[in-house]
Amino acid sequence: MDMDNNAINSPRNHGVRRLLAAATVVVLAALGTVPATAAPRPATGHDAAVTGRHEARGTLLAVTPVARHDRAGVTAFLTEAGMSTDTVRHGVRAYRLTYATITPQGRPTTATGLLVLPDGGGHRLDLVSDTHGTMAHRDYAPSVGEDFGRYAPYLHAAAGRAVAAPDYLGLGKGPGRHPYMDTASAVSASLDMLRASRTAALRLDRPLTGDVYASGFSQGGQVAMALGKALQRGADRHFRLRALAPVSGPYDIEHAETPALFDGRVNDTSGLFYMTYFLTAQNRLHPLWKDPSEAFREPYADVVDGLFDGEHYEEEIIPALPANLKELLTDAYYRELQHPTGALLAAIRAQDGTCAWKPAVPVRLYTSSGDTDVPVANARSCAADLARRGVRAPVVDQGDLSHNETYLTSGPQIVRWFDRLAAHG
Structure with a gap:
């Protein structure tokens, strides 16, 4: 989730995001980026989704250079x-990785993600897992678009760590x-991105130490917590979780995020966008209705699912929707969303609980009391979940900042914190 009401028209936060492909090329050239060139596929085979071959999860299928920047x-x-740049110590090299992973149903597929390496620094590198926020168009994914999804990856890599930033399923390439917001598949795609990054980094002669610092923003903040849980439980023996620093994650959809849609804590535009995206995506995984007219008023019932096909930009989606959820949803489904039951409640609860475990590593939860996309109640709920298990996780409240401003402010603070943790072993 990374699209607060002000951010839709904010040049600072989304100026690059509004650029289409041609304009992006201009930006890359201006910043000294090398053109992307496809690397040959390894001998392990072709995309499982195309050929039917079942590569092992995390198998690296292709490495494509997509950017290079010097420190300046x-x-x-x-x-x-x-963003503050006092932690920028190196230039960066960025690569799109294509790798084998699984669908929500457990079938083989492929995904892409961004691997960023510092141009300089130590030979062996710690790894930051950076999981991104909500995006509707596939080309906004970190491995494709050089905009909002690359701020944190470049920031962390410029400080001297490798960064694995998954596109998730169905985004990027x-x-x-x-x-x-399907937590399970976001975690599997993120974990397999770590595996592919380990292989790619070794081939690029920048081997990884195995230490993982997990962060992420908005949707990715929730994913970071769930990924941390998987790593601590031994999901892959090559990786050791060192710290967790998620930003503005919707950790409690049932008790924090959804109620905030109806009491003014979430602005109408963002609430409408997120919930429509959530409902249409979840309906494909956990059927919520037999016919969309049960949930959506006309004329929206026939168009909402198509708006979130990965080929529409936010700037196209928002004008195609009404002003708020009450105008979008039928009276019955509006009431159902206020007091979820049945399939809807099950879909919500399947994504909650990412803080219901006991991390054995330091945790900081970054948020802002001024956030009207993912209210601070989410971080407080997460902290309470952790506290009930004996873990003290400070809630770092950035004050009266918007959703995206929280991300831009928190990023450099997280880099400094990771620096201190690394220095103390």
Whole structure:
């Protein structure tokens, strides 16, 4: 989730995001980016989704260079975004990885993600897992578009760590549609991205230490918590979780995020966008209705699912929807969303609980009391879940900042914190 009401028209937060492909090329050239060139596929085979071959999860299928910036270029890119750059120590090299993973149903597929390496620094690198926020168009994914999804990856890599930033399923160059807010598949895609990154980094002669620092923003904040749980439980013996620093995650959809849609804590535009995306995606995974007219008023019932096909930009989706959820949903489904039951409640609860475990590593939860996309109640709920298990996780409240401003402000603070943790072993 990374689209607050003000951010839709904010040049600072989404100026690059509004650019289409041609304009993006201009930006890349201005920042000194090398053109992307496809690397040959490894001998392990072709895309499982195309050939039917079942590659092992996390198998690296292709490495494509997509960007290179010197230190001054990284500083300029992050300064334009409004981020502090005092932690920028290196230039960066960025690569799109294509790798084998699984669908929500457990079938083989492929996904893409962004691997960013520092251009300089130590030979062996710690790894940051950076999981991105909500995006509707597949080309906004970190491995494709050089905009909002690359701020944190470049920031962390410029500080001297490798960064694995998965596109998730159905975004970037991956096939199919994005199963938005499906925690299980977001974790499997993120974990397999770590595996592919380990292979790619070794081939690029920048081997990984195995230490993982997990962060993420909005949707990705929730994914970071769930991924941390999987890593701590031994999901892959090559990786050791070192710290968790999610930003503005919707950790409690049932008790924090959904109620905030109806009491003014979430602005109408963002609430409408997120919930429509959530409902249409979840209906494909956990059928919520037999016919969309049960949930959506006309004329929206016939168009909402198609708007979130990965080929529409947010700037196209928002004008095609009404002003708020009450105008979008039928009276019956509006009441159902206020007091979820049955399939809807099951879909919501399947995504909650990402903080219901006991991390054995330091945790900080970054948020803002001024956030009207993912209210601070989510972070407080997460902290309470952790506290009930004996874990103290400070809630770092950035004050009266918007959703995206929270991300831009928190990123450099997280880098400094990871630096301190690494220095103390």
